[in-house]
Amino acid sequence: MAVKPFPKKTPMREQEAKERIKNFFEVPFGYSEEEAVLEAGRCLQCPAKPCVSGCPVGIDIPGFIRKIRERNFAEAAKILKLYNNLPAICGRVCPQETQCEEKCVVGRIPGSEPVAIGRLERFAADWEAEHSVQTQIEIAPAKHKKVAVVGSGPAGLTVAADLAKRGYEVHIFETLHKPGGVLVYGIPEFRLPKSIVEREVNYVKSLSVQIFLNMPVGRAIPVKDLLREYDAIFIGVGAGTPKFMGIEGTNLNGVYSANEFLTRVNLMKAYLFPEYDTPVRRGKKVIVVGGGNVAMDAARSALRLGAESVTVVYRRTEQEMPARREEYLHAVEEGIKFYWLTQPIRYVGNEKGEVVGAECISMRLGEPDESGRRRPIPIEDSRFILEADTVIEAIGTEANRFLLSQFDGLKLNKYGYIIADENTCATSMRKVFAGGDIVTGAATVIEAMGAGKRAAEWIDKFLSGEYDPWK
C-alpha cells in the first residue's frame, strides 16, 4: 500500500465493507510496527504539548510517541499506563477528533490531518499485550483503608486502579456478571473486542483490586452497610436507563431500546444464538432511531445479524448528528441508509403484536435550542410509512435509579443525576464521591476515566487527612 507520510495520517488497514458486514470481527486491524513508527514520525514534539490539554487524563502524548519513533514500544506502553489504565480501549473508542487530535498543531496546517494519536495509543497498548511484557507498576505501601467502588465501567475501573496503586484496599461491586459497564454490554465487538476489555480489566485486577460480580448494590448490599464498612465510596453506576419516545406502539414486539438490543448482542452474545442461549430478533428491515454513536452501533450490529436493509432516521441533519465521523463513514460504507429530518410518530403493529412499520413525519430546522443546535419542527402533511420488522430506539439514556432510589440524602440535580464537585467529585454526602455518566449524563469513556482519576486523587487526599471537601 502506498503510504504518504505527510500531510495525511498513515492509513490503517481494515476489513473490506462487504466482508465485515458478515462478521463481528474488529473492523480496523491496527498499525504494524513500521506503520506506527512512520506515523510517530509525523509528530513535531511540540514543547508546549497542546495535544495534552485535549486529553481528559493528560497523557504525555509527545513522550509516548517519541518512544514509538525510537522503537522502544515497551517504554511507550509504560508511559501510557502512568496516565491511563485502559489505553487499548481509549485508543479504539475515544472521540480523538474532538479531544487530543483536535488540539494537535499538525492538524492546524491547512490540508493536513493531525497526528493519529489514538491509533498510536492503540498500537503501543496492543504491542505490550502481544509481546507479554508486563509493565512493572509501583504500588505504594498498604494504607489500611478500604474504598468501595459501585459499578465497573470506565469510571469505576479507573478510580479503583489509581487508588490501588496508592496503597488502598479497593472493592468493586458490579451488578452484571462481567465487569466493564458499557464497554462490555454496549460497545460492539467489531469496535471494541471483548477480549481487549478483559485484558485491561485483568490489568486492574493485577493491582489487587477485588471485583465482586452479581452484586446489585442497594439490594444485595444496603447503602448503610457500605457507609459503615468502607472509609470512602465511589459511585460510578453510569446512565444506563434507556429512554423511550413513548409513542403509540412502543411495546410492540420487535421494538427495542438500543440498550436491550446491544446487551443481547454484546454481553449475551446473541449473534452466536443458538450456540449461546440468548435470542435476539434478526430483522430483515430494520429502523434505528437516533443519530449518535449508539445509533451507529445498533445499526451496524443489525446489519451484521443479517438485515437486508438498515435505515437510520434522525430528526436533524448530518451536520448536527453527534456520532463520531469515523463511525458514521463506516456505517455509510457498509450500506446503511439515512433519513435526515425524520421522526417516527407511531409504530404500526399486526394482530400478533409485532411491529410492521413506523409512521414518520418530516422535520425542518428552526431556531437554535438551549444546546445551540437548531430545533427540529415537524412539517404538517408530510407523514409517510417506513416498513420495518425491527425498530431500535437509540434516543439516549437517563440516570440509573436502581441505586439512587436507595441512597437517602444524596443530592441529585433536576435530571436525576448526582450533584458532585467537578474537581473533587465529592457529593453532598460525607465520604461519598461520584463520577462518570451518573454525574454528567451520557458522555464518553475518557471523560468517565478522567473523573475516576480526579476522584482517586481527592479520595487519597481525603483519606490521608490532607483535605476534607465537607469542611
Added chain:
Amino acid sequence: MNLIREKRKLAPGVYEFWIENNHIVKYAQPGQFVVMRLHEKAERIPITIAGKKGDCFRAVVRAVGKSTYELCMVKEGDSIMDIAGPLGRPSEIDFYGNVMLVGGGVGIATLLPIAEALKAQNNRLYVVLGGRSKEYVIMLEEFSKLADQMIVTTDDGSFGIKGVVTDGMQMFFEREKIDIVWAVGPTIMMKFCSMKAKEHGVKIWVSLNPIMVDGTGMCGACRVTVDGKIKFACVDGPEFEGELVDWDELLKRLAQYRDEEERSLKLFMERVGDLSWL
C-alpha cells in the same frame, strides 16, 4: 457460593432447590427475585426467592424451555455460575385484615414468603391454590399451616373443587369481606384474577413475569404498560396492581421469541436425549 445443597422434585417438571448465597439470604424480602446464569453460554433467567433457611434460599422452577429444563437437570452439589439478587421491589407487607392469596402453578412458591410475612402481621389468610391436577398443586402442607381458610381447585377435579382459581375466589368473596388480594401464577390466570377482584371492588397485587435481561432497569426488555404508562417490571415491580395492567400486551410480549425458544429447546433435546424423567 451458589452451591446447590438440596434438590427435590415437587411435581412433574417442577423442582425445588436450596441454594447457598449469603447476600441473598441476608437481604431478600418477600416478592423479590434473582437473575441466574447457569454457564458461560446461558441466558440470564429471573427466578423468585421462595424462602430462606440457614445460608440457603429456595428456588422453585418449572421446566418450560431450554434454560429451565437445563436448570432442572442441575444436581445437588453442583454450583450455579452467576446469581444476582435480591432484585425488585419487595411486597407491601402490612396489616390489612382479611387477605386473599391466590396461587397457581409455580406461582404458589412465590406466594409462600408473602403469605408468611402477611401472617406475621396478623392478617387472616384466605388461600386459593390451583393446578391442572392434584400432583401440580405444590406446597399444600406449608399453606394449610398458614391459612385460616383454604380452597384448592383442579382443572380435572382430582383434588379439591373441579374448576379454576377464580371459582375459589368467588366463594371467598361471597363468604367474607376481603380487604386485599395477592395473585401469583401464569399470566393468563393473573389476568382473570384481576378481573374477578375488580368485579368485587378489591385491590389486587399480581407478580408479573415479563421477559428480562439485566433485571436492574438497564435494558427495558421487561417493560409493561400499567395505568397507561411504561413501567420496568424489574425495578418498578414485579408486583403491580392487577386492574391497571395491560394484560393482552404482556401476553403478546411473552410470545416474542417463540420461534427461537422452540429451536433452542429442540437442539437441547437432541443433545440430551430422553427427558421423560422430568
